[in-house]
Structures are given as C-alpha cells and as structure tokens.
Amino acid sequence: MKGSEPITIAGAGPSGLAAAITLARSGRRVVVYEKNADVGMRFHNDFQGLENWTTEGDVLDFFRMMPIEVDFFCRPVYGGLLQGPTDRAQVRSDEPLFYLVKRGSGEGTLDRSLKRQAIDCGVRIVFNSPVSAGQSDVIATGPRKPRMFAAGVVFDTAIADTAAIILDNDIAPKGYAYLLAAEGRATLATVLYSHFDRCEHYLEKAVAAFRNILPLELGNPTKFSGFGSFFLRKTAVEKGQRFVGEAAGFQDFLFGFGIRYAITSGHLAAKSIIENVDYDRLWKLRLNKQLKASALNRRLYEMFGNVAYTHLIKKTNASSDPRGLWRRFYIASFRGLLSTSGEKAPVCNASPGSGL
Ligand SMILES: Cc1cc2nc3c(=O)[nH]c(=O)nc-3n(C[C@H](O)[C@H](O)[C@H](O)COP(=O)(O)OP(=O)(O)OC[C@H]3O[C@@H](n4cnc5c(N)ncnc54)[C@H](O)[C@@H]3O)c2cc1C
Numbered sequence: 001m002k003g004s005e006p007i008t009i010a011g012a013g014p015s016g017l018a019a020a021i022t023l024a025r026s027g028r029r030v031v032v033y034e035k036n037a038d039v040g041m042r043f044h045n046d047f048q049g050l051e052n053w054t055t056e057g058d059v060l061d062f063f064r065m066m067p068i069e070v071d072f073f074c075r076p077v078y079g080g081l082l083q084g085p086t087d088r089a090q091v092r093s094d095e096p097l098f099y100l101v102k103r104g105s106g107e108g109t110l111d112r113s114l115k116r117q118a119i120d121c122g123v124r125i126v127f128n129s130p131v132s133a134g135q136s137d138v139i140a141t142g143p144r145k146p147r148m149f150a151a152g153v154v155f156d157t158a159i160a161d162t163a164a165i166i167l168d169n170d171i172a173p174k175g176y177a178y179l180l181a182a183e184g185r186a187t188l189a190t191v192l193y194s195h196f197d198r199c200e201h202y203l204e205k206a207v208a209a210f211r212n213i214l215p216l217e218l219g220n221p222t223k224f225s226g227f228g229s230f231f232l233r234k235t236a237v238e239k240g241q242r243f244v245g246e247a248a249g250f251q252d253f254l255f256g257f258g259i260r261y262a263i264t265s266g267h268l269a270a271k272s273i274i275e276n277v278d279y280d281r282l283w284k285l286r287l288n289k290q291l292k293a294s295a296l297n298r299r300l301y302e303m304f305g306n307v308a309y310t311h312l313i314k315k316t317n318a319s320s321d322p323r324g325l326w327r328r329f330y331i332a333s334f335r336g337l338l339s340t341s342g343e344k345a346p347v348c349n350a351s352p353g354s355g356l
Contacts, residue, residue, distance in 0.1 A: 006031045006124075007273065009138040010131035012039045014259055015245025016140030017114035017123075018266030022066060024121040026274045032123060035130035035141075040111030042142070043103035044224040046154045047180040047187040049077070049163075050099040050110075051257040053326040054290055059260060060099070066267050069117055073108035075100040075182055079322075080163030082313055083213065085170070085306045089317040097323055100163070100182055101259070110259070136241060138269055140262075143246040146227035148175065148256055151199035152189025153207070156219030157181055166209055167309035174302050176255065177206035179214070188216075189224075191256060193302070199225065228256050232295060235280050242269040242279050250287060253294040254301060261287065293330050 007023055009016045012034035020030045036042075052059045060070050076096035082089040091097070102109045118125065131141075162181040171177050174193035179186060190206040192199060203223075210216055230251035236243045244250070245262035252258060265283055272279035301308045319325040 004029065007138070008033065008131075008136040009140055010136040011035075011140035011142060011245075011247065012111075012115065012118075012125055012127075013140060013142050013245060013262060014110065014114060015142075015247070015250075015262035015266035016138065017111075017118050018066070018068065018263040019138050019140060019244055019270040020118045020123040020125075020266075021068060021114070021121060022267050022270035023273060024118065024123045025067070026270075028274070030118075030123045032118065032125045033129040033131045033136065034125060034127050037127050038105040039115045039125075040103055040105040040109055042226060043109075043111070044154055044222060045102055045104035045106040045109060046152065046189075046224060047100050047182065047185075048103050048259065049178075049180070049257065050074070050101050050259050051252070052096050052098050053323045054260075054330045056327070058095070063263065066263075068263065069113070072110045072113035073100075073102045074110075075161075077163045080165070081213065082316060083164065083166045083168070083209075084309045084313040085168045087310055087313045087317070089313045091316055091322050093321070093323045095323055097326075098163075098257075100180055134239065134241070137273070138266075139241050139243045139247050140245050140266060141247045143227055143229035143251075144249075145229050146196065147230055148191055148193050148228045149196040149199055149225070150189050150191045150227070150256075151203040151223070151225045152187060153203070153218060153221045153223050154185065154187050155221040156184060157186040157217065158184070158219075159186070159214055159216065162186075162214065164210065164213060166206065167313070168209070169305050169309075171205050171209050172202060174305075177202075177209065179210050179216075188218075193298075228258060230258075230295075232291060236265075236269075236283055237279055242272065244269045248283075250283070250291065253291070253298040255294075261291075290330055297329065 006029035009032045012032050020032050023030045077098050079092040164179045166177040172190045173195045175191040177190040179188045190202045230253050231249035236248045244265040250261040250265045268282040272282050316322050
C-alpha cells in the first residue's frame with residue numbers, strides 16, 4: 001500500500017486504536033491524531049470492568065480473533081456483592097462475569113497496551129494534535145455531551161480483592177456505585193444519571209455506604225471524575241466519515257460498559273474499509289439489538305427506580321446462572337417497543353462531524 005494516502009483516525013482511545021490495529025494488520029498505512037500528550041489521559045489508572053455476559057463466548061476470545069493481544073492487566077471476576085436498597089445478592093458464576101482492567105496511561109493499562117500494539121504494527125500516532133470536524137476517515141473522539149457523570153477515588157487498600165456494586169437512588173440517582181479492589185489498589189465511584197451538580201455529595205454517601213459493608217481505609221486517595229454519552233443513531237457514517245465508540249453513541253445505556261462497544265465498533269469500521277462493505281450494516285448486525293435492549297432497560301430502570309433494583313437483585317439471587325440471566329436481560333428482542341423510526345431513547349440530531 002506504499003504511496004497511497006494513509007487512513008486517518010481522530011482519537012487514540014480503545015475505539016480508535018482497535019480500528020488502527022485492524023487496518024494496519026491488513027497492510028494499510030494509518031495515522032492516529034490524539035489531542036492529548038498520551039493515551040488514556042482522561043482516566044486515572046482506575047479499575048474498570050470489561051463486561052463478559054452479553055455473549056455466550058468470552059470477550060477475550062473475541063479480542064484475540066481481531067486480533068488484539070491481551071497483555072494488559074486483566075483479572076477475571078467470577079462474582080461479588082450486589083447491594084440494593086433492601087436486599088443484597090452474593091453473585092457467583094462459573095465463568096467470568098467481567099474482567100478487571102486498568103484505564104489510563106500507566107503500566108498495565110488497556111490504553112498503553114493498545115498503543116504499544118498499534119505502534120508495533122506500524123501505526124503512526126501523533127500526540128498533542130486535536131483534529132477538527134471533517135478531517136478524518138474514522139472519528140473516535142469519545143463522548144460528546146455528558147449523559148452520565150462519574151465521581152470517584154482511587155486509593156491504596158488493605159482489603160482483599162473485591163467487586164461490589166450498590167444500586168440505590170439515595171447513593172447514585174438513576175445509576176450505581178462500585179468498589180473494585182485488586183492487589184492493594186481500589187477504585188470507588190458513584191455514577192449518576194441525574195443530579196450531576198451534587199456529585200461530591202453522592203461520592204461521600206457512596207464511601208459511607210461501602211464502609212458499612214467493608215472495613216475501608218482510603219490510603220493515598222486521588223479523586224477523579226468523568227462523563228459518558230450514549231444515543232441511538234440510524235447511521236454512523238456522515239460525509240464518508242465512520243464514527244466509532246462513544247463518538248458514535250455506542251455505549252451500554254444501562255450501566256456504562258462502553259469498552260467492549262468501543263473496541264468492537266472500531267474493529268468493524270476498519271473491516272468495512274478493508275473489505276469495502278457498508279459499516280452501518282456491520283455495526284447494526286453486531287450491536288443494534290443490544291444497544292436498544294440497554295436503552296429500554298434504562299428507561300424501565302429510571303421509571304421504577306429502587307423497585308427495579310430490588311427486582312434485579314432478587315432475580316440474580318434466585319439464579320444459578322447469573323451470567324445467563326444478565327445476558328437474556330441484554331439480548332431480549334423488543335421489536336415494536338423500540339423500532340428505529342420510533343425511538344424514545346435519545347437520538348443524535350447533531351450535524352455531521354459535530355462532537356469533535
Ligand atoms: C469514570 C468512568 C468509568 C467507566 N467505567 C467503565 C467500565 O467499568 N466498563 C466499561 O466498559 N466502560 C467504562 N467506562 C466507559 C469507557 O471508558 C468508554 O466507553 C470508552 O473509553 C470509550 O472509548 P472511546 O475510544 O470511544 O473513547 P475514549 O476512551 O474517550 O477515547 C477518545 C480519545 O479521543 C481523544 N480526542 C477527543 N477529541 C479529540 C480531537 N478533537 N482530536 C483528537 N483526539 C481527540 C481523547 O483525548 C481520547 O484519547 C467508564 C467511563 C468513565 C468516564
């Protein structure tokens with residue numbers, strides 16, 4: 001492919017780097033423009049969950065097929081505590097429910113591994129280079145408008161490796177709070193879908209709530225915050241540009257598990273370029289049903305609040321296969337309730353290329 005124009009990608013997050021790796025491995029010349037000085041700068045070496053229940057197969061096998069090497073910190077989590085307003089479930093699964101990964105620019109992070117893999121297969125990454133609208137083949141610039149807001153803290157801890165989630169509108173309005181601990185480090189955060197201006201207050205409440213469950217001391221704490229966006233769209237191609245990851249609104253509406261959407265959509269956009277096939281067709285086949293199910297679940301969750309959380313916890317408690325239960329929750333067919341022409345979930349009306 002020497003001599004041909006390189007394919008340009010805006011944004012070196014998981015979606016942009018997955019697209020870059022796939023393209024470069026097929027022999028394309030690729031340049032990624034990243035506005036920050038390094039990858040993962042919007043994160044703080046905090047733990048995030050790479051979800052592993054929405055497909056029967058394991059998410060890491062999907063990554064390896066792309067192929068993306070799993071040489072980053074990646075710890076399988078088989079269970080944990082789900083605490084509701086009144087009930088709690090001790091969840092146990094035979095297969096990993098999710099993988100604990102680190103996000104940021106530090107050692108062992110997903111972001112640093114993807115950067116290394118991209119460079120190894122010949123991708124050029126240009127840092128400190130914000131891209132303007134209309135200037136790239138693939139738009140991977142992350143969230144646009146905040147629809148969820150997270151406030152958290154990373155810290156040293158003496159507690160054993162833990163995964164705990166609280167679903168309670170008093171602690172995280174319309175959202176959830178989580179505590180993830182491994183190897184003496186922990187991340188605790190509250191994720192809000194309303195009341196963004198009161199995030200400090202809700203973070204304090206989340207810390208207090210987890211202290212009621214576990215003997216928690218916060219050593220060397222560093223606070224962080226971040227936001228996410230999600231919306232349904234009819235096309236992810238605007239003026240020939242392919243939108244991927246959160247820039248395309250691809251995100252789990254219910255619980256914000258966006259990493260898998262980002263890597264999958266980046267890979268699919270690259271595939272559509274390599275094979276000269278319709279990107280919209282590819283992402284709709286792979287992601288649309290699940291996106292819509294999560295959108296509907298979010299509406300129900302917001303409508304019924306603590307009643308819905310208690311229902312989810314009771315169902316999980318009664319299930320011998322929580323992974324299968326949660327998968328069914330995400331892949332149910334809602335034809336008619338959420339047709340593409342009558343979406344009630346937020347739909348992107350932005351002009352082409354906005355969000356850069
Ligand atoms: C606090 C928090 C906790 C989360 N927890 C989880 C979790 O547990 N599990 C999960 O699956 N997901 C989680 N998410 C969501 C997940 O992190 C995102 O969905 C995922 O990172 C999206 O990847 P992306 O590539 O689309 O965007 P990003 O990761 O945001 O990457 C976009 C990149 O583009 C760059 N950029 C932006 N604008 C420009 C421009 N104009 N020009 C050039 N570069 C640009 C940015 O600097 C960034 O590097 C969390 C998010 C937050 C904020």
